[in-house]
Amino acid sequence: MSTQNSDDVREFLTSRRAKVRPEQVDLPGGPNRRVPGLRRSEVAMLASVSVEYYARLERGNLNGVSEAVLNAIATALQLDEAERQHLFDLARAANASTARRPRSSSRPATIRPGLQLMLDAVTGGPALIRNGRMDILATNLLARALHAEAYSTLRERPVNLARFAFLHRENAERFYPDWDLAADMIVAILRAEAGRDPHGRDMQDLIGELCTRSEEFRIKWGDHNVRRHVTGVKRFLHPVVGDLEFLFEGTELPDQPGWSLNVYMAEPGTPTADALRILASWEATREQEEDTADQNAHSASTARAAG
Structure with a gap:
């Protein structure tokens, strides 16, 4: 997993969590909340995973994450179709070969x-x-x-x-x-x-x-x-x-x-x-x-x- 991928995962999950208001998922809100959107513990509860495991994911580590967990996280964060696909794409990149992969060079586009x-x-x-x-x-x-x-x-x-x-x-x-x-x-x-x-x-x-x-x-x-x-x-x-x-x-x-x-x-x-x-x-x-x-x-x- 590259540093860039880890950064992208962390920033994507953090930004999506900040967009979900507690009342959208039937959780109590209030003026005393210190974070925008949901807390990590609340996302973990909604996705039925441990707080420690979700915190690991949000730190940018999607190695070994299952499709079921990704779907649960996507549902908890109320991701739309494009956001859900993006999360799966990030996980696919994170779980690729651990060997350094060379940057692919796009071939000139040929239109049939x-x-x-x-x-x-x-x-x-x-x-x-x-x-x-x-x-x-x-x-x-x-x-x-x-x-x-x-x-x-x-x-x-x-x-x-x-x-x-x-x-x-x-x-x-x-x-x-x-x-x-x-x-x-x-x-x-x-x-x-x-x-x-x-x-x-x-x-x-x-x-x-x-x-x-x-x-x-x-x-x-x-x-x-x-x-x-x-x-x-x-x-x-x-x-x-x-x-x-x-x-x-x-x-x-x-x-x-x-x-x-x-x-x-x-x-x-x-x-x-x-x-x-x-x-x-x-x-x-x-x-x-x-x-x-x-x-x-x-x-x-x-x-x-x-x-």
């Missing part, structure tokens, strides 16, 4: 032709595939148009929405009408991915970069919130068509751990539906102009080489 065809078949709204570190791996035309600000702002490929949100705050605040809510969601997704793949080199490097360069990220990362984002309403402000409001649906790709297919849909007859038609035409024209410019540049380069 079938996945790209599926995205391109979605013409009624933006559709994209992203990984757990918030890299956009593949898009349809409308998703490229929707995220035009991020593509033009960032030089690195694939475009990373976490870097865009925290390291280019002024541009991101124009794109996300509620930047703080969007930023919380991004950090919660990153935290869940870090628990799922604690040895991922690219993830560790990204978190280190964001913590170093963004105080806002560092604060939000320290909250240890995790979340699965699979449905809801998304709002954006696009520089060409203005306000956009989508119904959002997301699903994980079962054969690609950490990859998520996200689709944004506009309700028929809404201003967003009208705006998407304009956006599709704008993006198609823009991409055609870029292709023409690239072809002209290539032809000029070939002519110079031949001369």
